[in-house]
Amino acid sequence: NAGVTQTPKFRILKIGQSMTLQCTQDMNHNYMYWYRQDPGMGLKLIYYSVGAGITDKGEVPNGYNVSRSTTEDFPLRLELAAPSQTSVYFCASSRDSTNYEQYFGPGTRLTVT
Amino acid sequence: GDSVTQMEGPVTLSEEAFLTINCTYTATGYPSLFWYVQYPGEGLQLLLKATKADDKGSNKGFEATYRKETTSFHLEKGSVQVSDSAVYFCALSDQLTGGGNKLTFGTGTQLKVEL
Numbered sequence: 001n002a003g004v005t006q007t008p009k010f011r012i013l014k015i016g017q018s019m020t021l022q023c024t025q026d027m028n029h030n031y032m033y034w035y036r037q038d039p040g041m042g043l044k045l046i047y048y049s050v051g052a053g054i055t056d057k058g059e060v061p062n063g064y065n066v067s068r069s070t071t072e073d074f075p076l077r078l079e080l081a082a083p084s085q086t087s088v089y090f091c092a093s094s095r096d097s098t099n100y101e102q103y104f105g106p107g108t109r110l111t112v113t
Numbered sequence: 114g115d116s117v118t119q120m121e122g123p124v125t126l127s128e129e130a131f132l133t134i135n136c137t138y139t140a141t142g143y144p145s146l147f148w149y150v151q152y153p154g155e156g157l158q159l160l161l162k163a164t165k166a167d168d169k170g171s172n173k174g175f176e177a178t179y180r181k182e183t184t185s186f187h188l189e190k191g192s193v194q195v196s197d198s199a200v201y202f203c204a205l206s207d208q209l210t211g212g213g214n215k216l217t218f219g220t221g222t223q224l225k226v227e228l
Contacts, residue, residue: 003145031213042218104156
């Protein structure tokens with residue numbers, strides 16, 4: 001089992017560029033999440049999904065979009081990158097709503113200049 | 114809304130010292146409580162959890178007890194090792210309206226253990 005994998009590990013974007021952060025899990029988990037971690041701060045929830053075809057906003061969704069076409073994949077899209085989106089992005093998954101443990105990927109460090 | 118407050122770091126200890134990292138929370142209802150650990154360059158890993166008042170979570174020599182009366186979930190370890198050097202996050206879980214659960218994290222406490 002690879003668990004939760006994320007690509008790329010690092011990326012530098014110019015202001016206004018777009019990119020997609022990839023996230024894949026092989027645990028057949030229904031629930032998937034995207035968080036961002038800013039320096040000295042805890043993680044903030046961006047978007048989440050309770051199953052294929054179903055997504056919803058978290059605390060800080062502005063500037064991002066997601067889709068969930070399969071159980072395994074949950075990509076995060078940045079359409080017009082801004083310096084405020086410089087952060088470390090973590091994808092996570094959990095089995096169901098009664099099992100609270102979330103499994104995290106290794107993260108993507110994004111810099112927007 | 115829900116929030117988690119944990120002691121600021123960095124915390125620097127000598128090997129075999131006793132560790133306490135304080136965590137208090139504010140929440141409506143009765144959330145589950147967690148400690149996650151993040152080693153350098155890696156994602157977060159669940160260290161331990163407690164799902165109801167007076168539960169004690171434990172793993173790898175770390176312990177934390179869910180104290181409803183003081184809304185606390187302090188992390189302790191009797192004898193730390195260099196390999197315990199990491200950032201520790203306290204978190205609580207609350208259900209999302211659409212299903213699944215949302216983790217609310219504290220800001221993290223960096224622990225450095227020296228020989």
